[in-house]
Amino acid sequence: MIGKCSSCFMKVNGLPNVKTCREPVKDGLVIERQAGWISPDTNNEESSSVELREIDVDVLVVGGGPAGLSAALKASEYGLDVAVVDEHFKIGGQLLKQTHKFFGNVELFGGMRGFQIAEEYSKKLKSSEKIRVLTRSVVYGVFRGGLVGVIGENTHYVVKPKVVVGSTGAAERYLDFLNNDLPGVVGAGGVQTIMNEYGVKPGESALVVGSGNVGLIVAYQLLQAGVAVRAIVEILPEVGGWFVHAAKVRRYGVPILLQHTVKAVYGDGRVREVEVVAVDENFNPVPGSEKRFKVDLVLLAVGLEPDTRFFSQCGAVMKWSPELGGLVPLRTLDLETSVRNLYIAGDASGIEEATTAIMEGQIAALSAVSKLADRSKAGRAEEEMEKICKFLWEDYRTSPVLARARRGKQLVTVSREEMEKIRVTYPPRVSFG
Amino acid sequence: MSEFPYRKTGVVSLEELARLNLLPPEERLRKGPVAILECPEMIPCNICVPYCPTKAIKMERLIDVPAVDWDKCIGCGICVAVCPGLAAFVVDTSKNDFDYVTVPHEFIPVPRVGDEVVLLNKLGERIGRGTVVRIWERNKTYVATVRVPKGLSMEVRAIWVKQ
Ligand SMILES: Cc1cc2nc3c(=O)[nH]c(=O)nc-3n(C[C@H](O)[C@H](O)[C@H](O)COP(=O)(O)OP(=O)(O)OC[C@H]3O[C@@H](n4cnc5c(N)ncnc54)[C@H](O)[C@@H]3O)c2cc1C
Ligand code: SF4
Numbered sequence: 079m080i081g082k083c084s085s086c087f088m089k090v091n092g093l094p095n096v097k098t099c100r101e102p103v104k105d106g107l108v109i110e111r112q113a114g115w116i117s118p119d120t121n122n123e124e125s126s127s128v129e130l131r132e133i134d135v136d137v138l139v140v141g142g143g144p145a146g147l148s149a150a151l152k153a154s155e156y157g158l159d160v161a162v163v164d165e166h167f168k169i170g171g172q173l174l175k176q177t178h179k180f181f182g183n184v185e186l187f188g189g190m191r192g193f194q195i196a197e198e199y200s201k202k203l204k205s206s207e208k209i210r211v212l213t214r215s216v217v218y219g220v221f222r223g224g225l226v227g228v229i230g231e232n233t234h235y236v237v238k239p240k241v242v243v244g245s246t247g248a249a250e251r252y253l254d255f256l257n258n259d260l261p262g263v264v265g266a267g268g269v270q271t272i273m274n275e276y277g278v279k280p281g282e283s284a285l286v287v288g289s290g291n292v293g294l295i296v297a298y299q300l301l302q303a304g305v306a307v308r309a310i311v312e313i314l315p316e317v318g319g320w321f322v323h324a325a326k327v328r329r330y331g332v333p334i335l336l337q338h339t340v341k342a343v344y345g346d347g348r349v350r351e352v353e354v355v356a357v358d359e360n361f362n363p364v365p366g367s368e369k370r371f372k373v374d375l376v377l378l379a380v381g382l383e384p385d386t387r388f389f390s391q392c393g394a395v396m397k398w399s400p401e402l403g404g405l406v407p408l409r410t411l412d413l414e415t416s417v418r419n420l421y422i423a424g425d426a427s428g429i430e431e432a433t434t435a436i437m438e439g440q441i442a443a444l445s446a447v448s449k450l451a452d453r454s455k456a457g458r459a460e461e462e463m464e465k466i467c468k469f470l471w472e473d474y475r476t477s478p479v480l481a482r483a484r485r486g487k488q489l490v491t492v493s494r495e496e497m498e499k500i501r502v503t504y505p506p507r508v509s510f511g
Numbered sequence: 512m513s514e515f516p517y518r519k520t521g522v523v524s525l526e527e528l529a530r531l532n533l534l535p536p537e538e539r540l541r542k543g544p545v546a547i548l549e550c551p552e553m554i555p556c557n558i559c560v561p562y563c564p565t566k567a568i569k570m571e572r573l574i575d576v577p578a579v580d581w582d583k584c585i586g587c588g589i590c591v592a593v594c595p596g597l598a599a600f601v602v603d604t605s606k607n608d609f610d611y612v613t614v615p616h617e618f619i620p621v622p623r624v625g626d627e628v629v630l631l632n633k634l635g636e637r638i639g640r641g642t643v644v645r646i647w648e649r650n651k652t653y654v655a656t657v658r659v660p661k662g663l664s665m666e667v668r669a670i671w672v673k674q
């Protein structure tokens with residue numbers, strides 16, 4: 079979907095379990111279908127030809143979305159050595175698939191299209207001597223002594239960072255209904271990848287499930303790609319996303335069916351029809367209210383869940399937050415978790431949006447600078463951090479449309495003193511620095 | 512739940528816009544082209560503000576609803592081009608024979624001047640036909656000014672071009 083599930087696993091050139099959504103097309107690729115997980119052959123030649131490299135850096139950034147890229151850039155501006163690792167072959171994270179213009183203000187890239195923001199960051203990162211970018215590389219785990227394992231194309235890196243910024247983003251949620259494994263049932267991120275990143279029309283007619291900003295925006299992008307959007311269904315009695323996004327699809331005739339959900343899809347080998355049903359105030363289906371639409375695409379935009387596996391492995395103290403989409407690490411105002419020198423930023427810290435992800439990345443980086451740089455730089459960094467924190471909390475997040483996320487982020491933010499106590503009670507398994 | 516009907520429909524009525532002070536007064540409408548920003552929610556966005564050449568759009572904080580100073584607005588349509596919400600429009604009801612409305616257009620095909628296009632209202636209903644009199648582009652958003660039957664400029668919010 080967005081590179082986090084296993085729906086697209088195939089054998090590529092004999093290698094099983096390759097996420098094909100992230101595999102660039104090359105001449106001579108041999109692609110074979112696979113069913114289920116296949117244990118890779120650990121004795122083959124390729125795995126023994128992997129080179130081992132050790133890297134020392136000031137800041138390791140895990141994930142090159144807006145949060146990670148802004149963190150990397152900010153840390154480098156203050157002279158720190160940075161390595162950015164991303165699984166994808168291009169940096170930018172979710173931005174790569176966003177063809178619509180972003181909100182916010184002009185200083186924070188507002189008005190630019192998502193992929194243009196990614197290009198801008200890419201250029202800046204490439205021109206910095208302080209930043210090393212490792213694409214097609216996965217941070218697979220952490221070891222005692224604060225060593226981080228990264229597996230790249232033909233290289234196994236062992237990174238020893240002073241500070242880690244975890245900006246791993248989020249994974250999409252799925253939905254339970256009859257035949258939901260038929261091809262044609264896709265996540266919003268998956269469709270955006272196919273359509274906006276690779277330029278392939280994903281179907282002829284679609285039903286979108288979920289009217290949050292993601293559902294509304296993807297519905298609009300489907301229309302742009304020439305896909306007929308029959309309807310958007312929303313289980314709540316109100317549109318989830320911002321009014322302006324809803325208005326954009328309404329004026330091209332897309333109905334939004336409130337208090338409706340998907341009941342089933344039907345088809346022979348792929349989706350041909352979808353059945354939706356009305357729900358009552360307790361979200362129970364209303365018998366007799368079923369409607370069917372002839373579609374070949376059912377697009378799920380039912381929410382995102384922070385990807386915090388790296389933090390769990392490090393032993394960061396976590397808290398369940400419905401407002402933020404799931405389990406997230408507790409953090410201080412400057413985004414340090416209970417694992418000293420492990421910072422969190424972006425959707426991994428709780429689902430929000432790219433503009434706040436950028437600000438969080440900057441805050442985390444500036445806090446790192448205040449620890450690692452000389453005194454004059456540290457002082458400047460602290461001042462800048464305070465300014466961004468103030469803007470983030472006292473301006474940006476005071477918007478009523480962000481109230482829920484703001485409340486969520488408040489509930490998982492603790493003071494430095496509290497965090498010290500938490501560290502004593504729940505000592506982390508690893509430490510960096 | 513919200514007290515605003517547009518949160519349920521995705522459609523903001525003229526009455527609601529008027530109640531929120533987002534519509535230009537009659538006498539201003541009669542004078543010539545003027546912007547209408549159908550942006551009633553306090554979202555964190557102010558893109559239209561710095562781009563307006565006459566500084567007609569006011570906003571104190573990033574999250575405020577944009578307020579147009581109708582006397583300063585010259586109806587140039589730059590806000591139509593830059594607004595990420597595609598929520599800005601320009602209407603001109605000052606002529607006797609036709610109304611004119613300026614809308615964003617991000618679909619192919621892109622119409623040319625003189626082309627006849629289908630007129631869509633806020634619900635996507637086809638409410639007539641109009642003729643494109645001006646079209647220009649900014650960062651892949653086209654801005655189309657369309658001549659429409661008298662009385663339709665407050666209804667038309669999109670155009671559709673036959674493939
Ligand atoms: C349809 C849609 C529309 C949106 N529209 C807007 C909008 O208009 N305005 C706005 O502000 N926001 C918008 N957003 C939200 C915004 O895209 C996200 O909030 C933002 O991208 C989060 O940034 P991030 O850096 O935290 O994560 P991501 O962008 O998800 O980046 C995370 C990166 O980490 C990498 N990664 C994860 N784990 C590992 C690992 N173990 N090893 C290596 N790499 C790893 C991933 O490959 C990915 O590239 C939209 C989102 C969607 C889906
Ligand atoms: S139409 Fe031009 S002058 Fe009027 S508000 Fe928009 S940008 Fe400003």
Ligand code: SF4
Pocket residue numbers: 181322548549550556557558559560577593594595596597598599
């Ligand atoms: S640019 Fe558009 S969405 Fe942003 S404040 Fe102005 S009218 Fe609203």
